[in-house]
Amino acid sequence: MRPAPALRPSSVSRVLCARRVASFHRYVSYQAPRSVAELLQWRPGEKADDVVVNGFVRSVRSMKAHRFVTLGDGSSLAPLQALVQADHAEGLAVGAAVRLTGSWVSSPGAAQSHELHTPEYLRTLPHLRPRTPVNAVLLRLRSEAIASLTQFFAARSFTQTHPPIITSSDCEGAGEVFTISPANDAPAQDGSQDSFFRSRKYLTVSTQLHLEALAQAVGNVWTLSPVFRAERSDTSRHLSEFYMLEAEMSFVDDLGPVMDLAEDMLRSLSTNLIGTATVQDLLFRSRHSGSDLLPAEDVKRRWEGLMQKDWPRMTYSDAVTLLQQKSDMFTHKPTWGAGLQSEHEKYLAEYVGGGEKPVFITNYPRDIKAFYMRETHTAGPDTPGPTVDCFDLLVPEFCEIAGGSMRVHQLAPLLDAMKRQGFAKPPSEGDPSEVSGGGLDWYVDLRRWGCPPHGGFGLGFDRLLSYLAGVQTVRDIVSFPRWYGRCDC
Amino acid sequence: MRPAPALRPSSVSRVLCARRVASFHRYVSYQAPRSVAELLQWRPGEKADDVVVNGFVRSVRSMKAHRFVTLGDGSSLAPLQALVQADHAEGLAVGAAVRLTGSWVSSPGAAQSHELHTPEYLRTLPHLRPRTPVNAVLLRLRSEAIASLTQFFAARSFTQTHPPIITSSDCEGAGEVFTISPANDAPAQDGSQDSFFRSRKYLTVSTQLHLEALAQAVGNVWTLSPVFRAERSDTSRHLSEFYMLEAEMSFVDDLGPVMDLAEDMLRSLSTNLIGTATVQDLLFRSRHSGSDLLPAEDVKRRWEGLMQKDWPRMTYSDAVTLLQQKSDMFTHKPTWGAGLQSEHEKYLAEYVGGGEKPVFITNYPRDIKAFYMRETHTAGPDTPGPTVDCFDLLVPEFCEIAGGSMRVHQLAPLLDAMKRQGFAKPPSEGDPSEVSGGGLDWYVDLRRWGCPPHGGFGLGFDRLLSYLAGVQTVRDIVSFPRWYGRCDC
Numbered sequence: 001m002r003p004a005p006a007l008r009p010s011s012v013s014r015v016l017c018a019r020r021v022a023s024f025h026r027y028v029s030y031q032a033p034r035s036v037a038e039l040l041q042w043r044p045g046e047k048a049d050d051v052v053v054n055g056f057v058r059s060v061r062s063m064k065a066h067r068f069v070t071l072g073d074g075s076s077l078a079p080l081q082a083l084v085q086a087d088h089a090e091g092l093a094v095g096a097a098v099r100l101t102g103s104w105v106s107s108p109g110a111a112q113s114h115e116l117h118t119p120e121y122l123r124t125l126p127h128l129r130p131r132t133p134v135n136a137v138l139l140r141l142r143s144e145a146i147a148s149l150t151q152f153f154a155a156r157s158f159t160q161t162h163p164p165i166i167t168s169s170d171c172e173g174a175g176e177v178f179t180i181s182p183a184n185d186a187p188a189q190d191g192s193q194d195s196f197f198r199s200r201k202y203l204t205v206s207t208q209l210h211l212e213a214l215a216q217a218v219g220n221v222w223t224l225s226p227v228f229r230a231e232r233s234d235t236s237r238h239l240s241e242f243y244m245l246e247a248e249m250s251f252v253d254d255l256g257p258v259m260d261l262a263e264d265m266l267r268s269l270s271t272n273l274i275g276t277a278t279v280q281d282l283l284f285r286s287r288h289s290g291s292d293l294l295p296a297e298d299v300k301r302r303w304e305g306l307m308q309k310d311w312p313r314m315t316y317s318d319a320v321t322l323l324q325q326k327s328d329m330f331t332h333k334p335t336w337g338a339g340l341q342s343e344h345e346k347y348l349a350e351y352v353g354g355g356e357k358p359v360f361i362t363n364y365p366r367d368i369k370a371f372y373m374r375e376t377h378t379a380g381p382d383t384p385g386p387t388v389d390c391f392d393l394l395v396p397e398f399c400e401i402a403g404g405s406m407r408v409h410q411l412a413p414l415l416d417a418m419k420r421q422g423f424a425k426p427p428s429e430g431d432p433s434e435v436s437g438g439g440l441d442w443y444v445d446l447r448r449w450g451c452p453p454h455g456g457f458g459l460g461f462d463r464l465l466s467y468l469a470g471v472q473t474v475r476d477i478v479s480f481p482r483w484y485g486r487c488d489c
Numbered sequence: 490m491r492p493a494p495a496l497r498p499s500s501v502s503r504v505l506c507a508r509r510v511a512s513f514h515r516y517v518s519y520q521a522p523r524s525v526a527e528l529l530q531w532r533p534g535e536k537a538d539d540v541v542v543n544g545f546v547r548s549v550r551s552m553k554a555h556r557f558v559t560l561g562d563g564s565s566l567a568p569l570q571a572l573v574q575a576d577h578a579e580g581l582a583v584g585a586a587v588r589l590t591g592s593w594v595s596s597p598g599a600a601q602s603h604e605l606h607t608p609e610y611l612r613t614l615p616h617l618r619p620r621t622p623v624n625a626v627l628l629r630l631r632s633e634a635i636a637s638l639t640q641f642f643a644a645r646s647f648t649q650t651h652p653p654i655i656t657s658s659d660c661e662g663a664g665e666v667f668t669i670s671p672a673n674d675a676p677a678q679d680g681s682q683d684s685f686f687r688s689r690k691y692l693t694v695s696t697q698l699h700l701e702a703l704a705q706a707v708g709n710v711w712t713l714s715p716v717f718r719a720e721r722s723d724t725s726r727h728l729s730e731f732y733m734l735e736a737e738m739s740f741v742d743d744l745g746p747v748m749d750l751a752e753d754m755l756r757s758l759s760t761n762l763i764g765t766a767t768v769q770d771l772l773f774r775s776r777h778s779g780s781d782l783l784p785a786e787d788v789k790r791r792w793e794g795l796m797q798k799d800w801p802r803m804t805y806s807d808a809v810t811l812l813q814q815k816s817d818m819f820t821h822k823p824t825w826g827a828g829l830q831s832e833h834e835k836y837l838a839e840y841v842g843g844g845e846k847p848v849f850i851t852n853y854p855r856d857i858k859a860f861y862m863r864e865t866h867t868a869g870p871d872t873p874g875p876t877v878d879c880f881d882l883l884v885p886e887f888c889e890i891a892g893g894s895m896r897v898h899q900l901a902p903l904l905d906a907m908k909r910q911g912f913a914k915p916p917s918e919g920d921p922s923e924v925s926g927g928g929l930d931w932y933v934d935l936r937r938w939g940c941p942p943h944g945g946f947g948l949g950f951d952r953l954l955s956y957l958a959g960v961q962t963v964r965d966i967v968s969f970p971r972w973y974g975r976c977d978c
Contacts (some may be wrong), residue, residue, distance in 0.1 A: 054740040073596040074707030097941035130706030145651040164969040182719035217619030218563030230671035453585035
């Protein structure tokens with residue numbers, strides 16, 4: 001049980017004196033309703049006699065001849081308060097969908113409503129969870145973020161695309177994949193054949209490879225697409241299904257413009273949304289409005305960090321040197337050639353960005369990164385081994401929020417990289433029908449018929465929203481989360 | 490082989506005299522490039538000396554000391570023409586990714602380029618297909634349509650949502666479904682169990698049921714989401730994976746506002762996009778620019794139809810009466826209680842809408858529609874049987890493009906409808922753990938805790954784009970189409 005948000009001054013001073021309650025077990029005629037958010041923004045002087053408002057009852061408190069009802073419709077964190085005559089309020093219970101008609105007038109007192117459920121309990125009721133006030137704010141945040149990003153990319157002539165969800169390849173990305181088959185087929189005996197698509201197909205883990213093909217058509221592309229991982233991890237950071245924002249730019253020669261794009265995008269997003277009622281609901285809610293939410297002042301600091309200019313960019317090699325100077329702070333010894341541990345990333349996000357700005361760490365060792373990343377040609381002679389033109393974007397506390405790279409755009413180096421990383425049979429060799437290296441012959445083919453230098457990045461959209469909302473568990477930012485062992489509704 | 494689009498006057502009179510050609514088998518430095526579309530819009534008087542442009546070679550024609558090169562970058566249907574000194578053009582072949590630097594000057598002659606491939610052939614090369622000029626226009630149309638729709642719904646305070654792709658239910662919709670499992674699992678022996686999610690899961694065929702839950706949170710919601718059908722149909726109208734636009738409104742009492750929304754949305758979309766360079770490319774391309782495309786004047790008529798006001802609305806019963814008067818025109822006899830055949834829909838779209846406007850056909854017989862549709866209470870006594878508050882939206886030639894309904898929002902009628910339609914065990918009866926009726930207990934539950942009247946519609950987004958582009962086969966509007974037997978790349 002946790003206390004509800006404090007009411008805003010305007011709503012404390014106002015109450016709807018309902019003359020009529022239509023609850024929806026009967027058919028009612030249609031009148032133009034107001035949203036709760038709209039009413040709460042009226043100034044104290046304003047009043048009206050024939051206000052109609054729709055919503056769900058959040059609480060009912062009995063008084064002598066009246067019921068004191070709070071009502072939410074998802075448009076605001078704060079509820080509407082309504083004074084309903086007892087005989088109109090018969091049977092009015094929490095959760096009921098009602099339409100109230102009445103006068104919107106001043107009220108002398110303040111009141112409190114309550115949220116009755118813990119986030120863990122609500123996660124077991126995903127179909128009802130969004131009805132709670134905080135979850136409605138999270139839905140609106142997602143919607144406004146999508147609209148803002150759509151505008152950002154349209155203004156830069158990036159083409160929004162719909163890369164495929166069902167793919168032929170199972171070899172990109174580190175995660176486990178899901179395979180699909182028609183529900184009315186008998187399961188294949190050897191697990192390798194499927195009568196519907198003639199060979200085994202998978203749910204995409206990243207749209208990047210297809211985006212590269214589309215970027216050759218129209219230059220710069222992006223997508224906000226569901227992706228899937230069959231990881232058997234039950235941590236607060238893992239989902240089996242989530243949305244990924246991916247962008248790809250053609251005819252860029254180095255990583256600079258790719259990092260610029262990621263930085264501009266996040267700065268534009270935070271700058272555009274900070275003034276909205278939705279984000280104000282997040283930033284100025286009561287300190288006590290949810291134990292699972294980061295305190296509002298910490299959330300505010302995250303938004304302000306993204307709005308800053310000139311995010312630091314540091315190479316992996318310099319980062320390792322820096323970490324080695326602080327070696328005694330860490331459980332894992334920082335070593336060139338190994339991945340950065342979470343404790344290392346936390347330190348870098350705190351130290352390099354001053355605990356405020358996000359930080360780009362670039363040029364990781366080639367051998368711990370994906371085959372499609374382009375090798376660095378400008379690395380200094382002191383670099384201990386080959387690196388690739390890539391970056392991870394780290395934000396304070398949360399760490400990695402996006403990653404990107406230049407892609408290998410020439411045929412021979414790509415085939416070399418695939419061999420090195422153990423693709424059994426690079427598609428260019430031998431009979432194409434024998435290709436078993438993950439169905440990537442078409443991807444290699446893109447390098448055969450004219451391929452410009454290109455690069456891009458991917459960002460876990462649900463993780464970004466968690467970060468922006470101060471939601472501690474990514475499962476709580478998704479309405480119907482799916483993870484290992486759980487897919488309700 | 491089909492002739493390419495006629496060049497626009499401005500491009501016919503201009504040519505880029507390239508002083509430098511950088512093709513991307515080597516690393517080149519970065520300069521701010523212009524798009525081809527931008528250059529083609531310069532007025533004849535304008536010129537410039539240091540123009541940089543990126544793109545792919547569409548054709549190379551040898552002249553005495555020069556090569557005449559056409560270049561496309563996806564930003565326009567018409568190509569850029571470039572005159573390149575022979576010694577700069579060494580090895581320059583069709584498809585090469587190049588950067589040209591030179592002067593943009595007047596040219597006395599006109600020229601023609603050619604598209605060399607049929608759509609059927611291109612469909613076998615999905616990774617290269619979008620590079621062709623018409624396919625790049627289709628990608629831009631999709632992108633601009635998404636942006637316009639996002640703006641349309643944001644302006645009306647509809648919340649854009651991401652309903653789940655992996656679902657527990659296999660019983661909604663008429664199509665066959667795909668099931669999923671981790672690729673590294675042994676296939677389950679009985680086909681009914683899955684160790685990852687504890688029970689069998691499916692790819693969604695429609696997000697509607699989840700949208701209904703979300704509409705209870707924030708009032709009005711919409712989504713543009715991939716959906717999946719495992720239909721073994723190999724027709725030009727079927728895809729196994731496609732995008733669906735779905736919208737759901739809470740607190741609406743009848744079908745009128747739902748139809749208004751669908752109509753307003755399509756009118757807004759067509760009105761907003763008609764003036765864009767992309768749609769102008771579609772509407773004013775040469776009559777000969779593709780045998781698989783509807784002639785430009787017919788495409789124009791489609792756009793103009795969607796921009797009209799006051800689309801006719803006719804009940805199914807009236808439609809059947811009308812069709813019966815023309816009974817001898819049809820192969821299938823129009824009968825109350827049966828579905829409308831394609832020939833019937835074509836006649837209605839032609840007759841009722843005058844061959845111009847889209848037409849809503851409403852209130853179909855209950856027994857041929859889905860269980861979640863609300864029964865009509867206002868049907869006249871002459872109606873031969875029970876009907877539901879639903880509509881199909883028909884457009885000329887193409888027929889059904891969207892469908893919607895009021896949903897059953899009360900518990901008892903919903904359980905009745907599920908029993909009537911053969912759901913083995915309505916979830917409300919008996920032990921919930923025994924529910925086997927398709928995992929819809931949560932959906933029924935939405936009616937238990939306060940449920941307002943609500944309704945919505947769904948629209949096949951890829952089919953809409955096919956209609957707007959005059960593309961005859963829905964497979965050609967999708968970059969990487971998947972259908973029965975085909976999932977390349």
